[in-house]
Amino acid sequence: MQLTNRSKQVSNKQMTLAERAYLPAIATGLAITIKHFFAKKVTIQYPEVKRYLGPVFRGRHILKRDAEGRERCTACGLCAVACPAEAISMVASERQKGEENLYREEKYAAVYEVNMLRCIFCGLCEEACPKQAVYLRHDEFVPVFTERDQVIWGKDLLVEDMNNRYTREAWTKEEAHVLDAKRANGEATNVVPRAIP
Amino acid sequence: MNSVVSFFYFLSFLTILSAVMVVVSRNPIHSVLYLILTFFTLSGHYILLNAQFLAAVNIIVYAGAIMVLFLFVIMFLNMKQDQEESKTNLTKIAATIVGGTVFVILFGAYRKTAIEPFNPQTYDSQIGMIESLGHMLFREYLLPFELASILLLVAMVGAVLLGKREIGERHF
């Protein structure tokens, strides 16, 4: 049945004499494989060499603090709603007097838990957050677990450590876009090179 | 009793034992495996008789090819214990009589045969070797040899014809 004028017959089942004799094709194959035998290997020696995963990679979660060390999260619950895996749960709480240096907004998440085994790292929580609080780190994975009761991560593991802050080149897609344009013009130079050979 | 003789007795014991086991084993696969062992010990005897070529050919042809096919067929049939047909006493008695008769005939035949004693002066160490065997086959026994080969060829053609018969394409 001819439906378009773009069709093209691609399958040729007639064998030539050389193809019938097995050996030429096998010799070609052997030549290809021996060429690869002496070629440079592409393997990344993983635990020692780590690969740069790109600026937008979706790795482990982090709850950001602002420059003064206050938690950004205001427990609006958008991330929990946006989560297709229903992995995020939180309990909101009112900020008390004297806690202004701890929490940025009047409301904060007293409990913020992510079930790391339910999470599918789709990045919808990061996109849903209106307060620049939830991010998926581009430089770290969630480690493997050996017990099922380790997998629900509370704020102790999620909130950013002020001594070891998480930075990345661009926080939103627009920033990433702007930075990328700069880099293309040669203005920005802090490009982390890929670890692969 | 020197080492060769004791080895001979040991081999003979093993041969008879495994031959008996071929008959006695209930599992056909075991029977076949014992039969292979029998062939091995027979090859041992050939070597003792300085017929190395015969020993090797015995292993290649019988143990290596024919018994593999036996095993093959038995595996395909995949005999089960309960499917074994019942052996009536009549068949048992008949089998015993037939076997006994064969034994008596063989015994009678060999009893009359005079075996030449071993004489180191006239003994030709090359008698079982390939050269003498080849000379023997292709000079003195040329006609029987060729006849046997024709017989085998006919058998082979017949086997191929029988094997080729499939549904829808009958050859005869």
Next chain:
Amino acid sequence: MLTNQEVAEGLLEKFGDQVFGFEEPYGLLTLSTTREDILPLMEFLKDHKTWQVIFLTDLTGVQYPDNKGQEFVVVYHLHSFVHNFRIRIKVALSEADLHIPTATGLFASANWMERETYDFFGILFDGHPNLRRILNIEEMDYFPMRKEYPMEDATREDKIDALFGR
């Protein structure tokens, strides 16, 4: 090029008021028929000399629990490659009498799609050669895609519904 108008007129001429509910949502000719006429209708479309609607693209069921007497709808999508023309046919069924003739005689592909529809909704396809569950385990005693049954697995341990307001 086959137009919706042309096909609709042709069908009305042939089947009269057995075909009804003509619509054109997003340009796709949609019509309804009864379960007595679904097979003749599809056969007519398939054997039609010029239309040649020979391809069953999709077959599925939909449940409208509030639409009393017509709780279930079986939807057929057909396609004519030659004219690049698609048509959607619906048959409404009542929950009390969930039977519809099978299309496996016309299209071999209907086999599994009907099994899937049976598996999900419990719609019985009369004359189907092998109407068993296909995706779910045989021992399942309900039809999971019906609106009244829950989606979630009852045995999960690490989720609390109250936290999500769901």
Next chain:
Amino acid sequence: MADIELLPHNVPSQSELPELVEELTTLNLGPTHPATHGIFQNVLKMDGEKIVSGEQTIGYIHRAFEKIAERRPFYQITTLTDRMNYCSSPINNMGWHMTVEKLLGIEVPKRAQYIRVLMMELARITDHIICNSILGVDTGAFTGFLYVMQKREEVYEIYEEVCGARLTTNMGRVGGMERDLSSTAIRKIKEFIKSFPPVLRELEKLLNRNRIFMDRTINVGPISQERALSYGFTGPNLRAAGIDYDVRVMNPYSSYEDFDFEVPIGQNGDTFDRYMVRNEEMWQSLKIVEQAINNLPEGPYYADAPEFYLPPKQEVYKNMEALIYHFKIVMGEIDAPAGEVYHAVEGGNGELGFYLISDGGRAPYRLHFRRPSFIYYQAYPEMCKGSSLSDAILTMSSMNVIAGELDA
């Protein structure tokens, strides 16, 4: 712990299968057999090494996509489509977005359409890479598989640059893309266009004209045009039978009418034809990628539809109106019209259709996926009947049945 009841694993009993001569043996291929790739069971009745009849059991990874879709807002359904045909998830994602856009009546700007085409064609390449090289593995040639897998790795790097994940990309949004194509991504795509052909040619040299491979595949599992149509074949498998049906040509979407490409067809729908059609489709996809990247139009990468497309983050932080839209969209409270849409795209395996019924709520009222491999896999017993076990396995792998798509 072990409180859930495990039901015995189902094997069709002797009585359910047709009456057979006693000599036939039953061979249970799967669900954990190495050649079934994904998971499905083939119960084959065999006469020696010849297959007399077959019966498939599927549903081993049935995940109830359609049920979940009824509980999720439109934008979360990409996480489901991702996992349907996981070898080419961007195609599924884009197909879903286009369906919703059709429902909402959004016109996507040209640049976004081109980026979508780029991603879809790269996805098609990865899909066919997997299928063809696995066919090689099933014939015993493992090495070619690893050569082309290196190239697939490069495509995954491109995805990573575009969306941040390798396989389950969650790419694109209703109304456009989630972010613009970065210069790194463009550079990588251009590198890929250069570096892919030599490797593909190597695979071709290893297999295509090797007599062992040709003997293994020619006239193995053929299907005629009539049977293929009756069984609902689409995509490469239908084209291998000689029917040049391609949704990209017949119903162009996302600016496919701008691109110049050919539709490869085979002769009699056997394994070799399927292999060759997929092989040629990789070249055609590469051609499309090349055209798209060279003619990438300037302009916005998302449609001007503030009530459906998330506003820029900077606006959300500052602007009240943007924040309200943001909340509405994330909560899924968009004003979708009621109606029903069928939209099809050319997936890795054929016509991937989305039949969406919306009642105006936050989630689809009913969403049905027309999954090509589910529909054509039922032809398998007919295709492998009378062939040997080895042929049956090659037929299966050349059909490229993806379990996620099969069972949904």
Next chain:
Amino acid sequence: MKEVKIVGAPDGHSGAGFFATSLDQAIGLARSYSLWPLPFATSCCGIEFMATMGAHYDISRFGSERPSFSPRQADLLMVMGTIAKKMAPVVKQVYLQMAEPRWVMAVGACASSGGIFDTYSVLQGIDRIIPVDVYVPGCPPRPEQIIDGLMQIQYLAQNESLRRRNTDEYQELLTSYNIQ
């Protein structure tokens, strides 16, 4: 290219001309570098396992590139992808067919907990039917994470007594899963 970490000799008593180490440690070490996986790949994670086997990540560096599709020969059951309730008895069957010592790795969200598929047809984590040693999060996990999981299994293998499998705790664990 950075120096590759090579396994060190196990702790032992070395002296002039002799080196003794406890059998436990030596065999643990041997086991950990010869973990033949049984890739029980049902869906997306299986595709990532292909990438792990591929040239870039190369699981063979750890001596585990020989996939044993026969459970008798496998040491490590890698469950990758969604396990539906229809599939669960098969997984358990495969686990029962494996010979000791055996380890189980649940790769990806679906195998570990059900992931997004909180539905009537999906098993909410394979640890309901078989004991799991290592859970790898991610949907699907990157090949790096799968290798992390493998290294964790190696660590378990090295630090496990030769006869742990006869201990009461282990028997209790199996009993809790109705495995004898």
Next chain:
Amino acid sequence: MDLTEFLVKTATIFAVFVATLVIAMYSTWAERKVAGFIQDRSGPNRAGWGGLLQPLADAGKMFFKEDFIPALANKWLFIAGPSLAMLTAMLASAVIPFGSTIRVAGHEVPLQGVESNIGILYVFGVVALGVYGIMVGGWASNNKFSLLGAIRAASQNISYEVAMGLSLIAILMMSSSLSLGEIVSQQHGMNWNIFYQPLGFIIFITCSFAECNRVPFDLPECETELVGGYHTEYGSMKLGFYLFAEYINMFISSAIISVLYFGGYNYPGMDFVYNQLVNALGTETGHNIATLIGTAVFFGKALFFVFFYMWVRWTIPRFRYDQLMNLGWKKLIPLAILNILITGAAVLFLKPVITAWLN
């Protein structure tokens, strides 16, 4: 047989044994490394430097893995299978001439386990038995995949033995001897049989691929069809024996190929080297060192063929069963017979002419 001779014989046989085992062991490592290198990856490199301890790790693991016998299997035969496979594989190395002679205190000790005048028949007989291990094991497992694998292995081995034997006859016609030692010494220097028997060589190497169950003839164990083939039900060291036997077979057949077609321990210019060494180091040491060089050359050739096996394995696809049989019966056997005819004609008519011309 006096005691010294007995001890020397024992030592030689032991050395041959150990050499075979070590080479087979490291063949497993080499297989993984070669596969890795061909596929652009690095292969095992964690267990020891460059993964050199990998075979030990595998062996250690297998020894201490639970020994499992399926409930429905035939216990004795299940154990006998791998033992037979290992036994027959090990037997063949006895008659391979690894080098010429070593002179120790006036004695000439041949570097060969057993000097037999039917060496080649012996090898052939042992190879013919190799299939029993697979058949018995496959049948005893009581598993359909195993049985299919075993049956495939048996019919494949029997079929290819015929072509193999026929291709050998051409060599035997040229050398008019069945002794491997004799065949090697006839190929002195560069007078290798490959130059006279290219067709025979191709047939022989194809058949030896089939006898070793290697790609493209690995149907008895091909993963995608039969899971593990005949060893599906085997685990622990029993599986180890099967795998090990395969590598031993591979080494043995490589050694046989180099003995029959590539001159064994002969290499061009060996007379010159020999004379130089004898002149420099005396008849005893010089002779011994020359022999060892020859042995090294022999191992080089044999290992190259082991590499060739792996190289082919990772390059080409495998046959289907009927195609394999067609190739064996309909192509290789007629070709081998043709080769015999050509060789016979050449030996009868061409050789006298050439000899006359040379003289």
